[in-house]
Amino acid sequence: MEQPKTTEHRAERRISSKEHRAAYQAAKDAPAEHKPRLITSRSVAPEVHGAGPVGRFNSSLAVLITKAVGTMWAAYLFVLIAVVSLPQAFMAFIRGDTVVGITWLSQSFLQLVLLPIIIVGQNVISASQDARAE
Secondary structure (H helix, E strand, O other): OOOOOOOOOOOOOOOOHHHHHHHHHHHHHOOOOOOOOOOOOOHHHHHHHHOOOHHHHHHHHHHHHHHOOOOOOHHHHHHHHHOHHHHHHHHHOOOOOOHHHHHHHHHHHHHHHHHHHHHHHHHHHHHHHHHHOO
């Protein structure tokens, strides 16, 4: 069930520059023109995940899991988990059951191991972009 939209603005805690406040005041004085707004992730999060305790819990849990899985240690652990089933998959592949071998490779190894590696790669790329932006 959707909550009714209100025209009242929520009080947001944000720090804006003098230039931004001046530009915003000028935009308020001329309502037909574009109004720049400072949008922070803190002000958008309640609309995406919900403002209640369940939404905050879901957001916190998602961040915690992403930080835990997005490490090379998680990738190493997933390699060990995938290697446990390798002997059975290899024996089935040798006996002619290629589906089992390909299933192990695609599901047990590639998906399980590449997930944390991709997250680590995204974190490295994001950190390098942030460093270049500063």
